[in-house]
Amino acid sequence: MTDRIIAESTAEATINAPLDSIDLTDWVFTITDGEYQACSKDHLAAASTLTLEGKRMSINVERVGNLMVQHYVEDIAERSHVRLVSLSDSIGPDIGARTKIVVIWEFTAEAGDAGKTRFTNRVEVRTAPGYLEALEERGVPFTAASAGAQRALDAHNGDETPGFARDIERKAGAGRWG
Template identity: 45%
Template sequence: MTEHQIVDSSFTAIINAPIEKIDIPEWCFGLSEQEYQSCSPAHIAAGFTTAPDGKRMSINVEVIGGSMIVEHYIETFGSKSHLILDSTSDVFTPTGRTTIHVTWELSVKDAGGGKCEFTNRVRTFATEDLLNFLARQGIPFDLFRAQRQPASIAHNQGETPLFAASIERAALGN
């Protein structure tokens, strides 16, 4: 799948709370829609449910690079300091609907002095659906990737410190 990777973007921010007060899965699966919206002007809606196999699931709606994306994140790994979510996400573009695969990874590590370093990593990959969608339009994958990366990277860079602030509020109970 790495040959069809679109983006691998990772940014960090400081959380002013001790690591023992952080619980990323609890934050993620309890995130109110208003709190999610406060973490980026591109965030439209959020909710949580369970997947058919009983795993926790976060549903996020956002607009990146002019395309609305509905993400169906299923928890694939979860500990208080590390969460990995995978989604085959619906992408609504001006030329139609397709899908991409997104892996969203959130983690914290102790930075000393009652602080943590938060990392927000997002990796996206082309699905067969996306490759066929691009081929029908005569768009080479490399061109699509080059055009998609700046918007995705900028989005991740902008939301990372706001996610960190939200996790900090949750950890400190305010």
């Protein structure tokens, strides 16, 4: 991981279910392809697998400005706090323009008032080796790439966070996590 942040975004939504009825780790590693797609118009596919080392991995394909293929590996996996790290492929603006970025996806659930839960979804995008060189080859200044990524990330996070909250709420309401 490098220290160069490209973009970062935080969004919140309310889950109409008590905190003790929610398990974010189970949610992220069992969300189906169709459920993931229903959470955002830009979600294309999702699946779960294991790394060679046996860690859980969530694979997501989505449009966040560019087409993104993410391989999120568990870093923190608790009922109310999950942090996943991905060395992701960013493809665009055309199919031949492909580079790697690091995406850190972290989300939490905190008890709120009257049996409600506050869901916070945070995404941080960082440069990976070769990213700055790819920008230079295309003649794109880092500041321009960062500004475009920030706009796309804010819009995407604002779209997916309420969708994630609805999916978690539906599962919590059905008693999935006791």
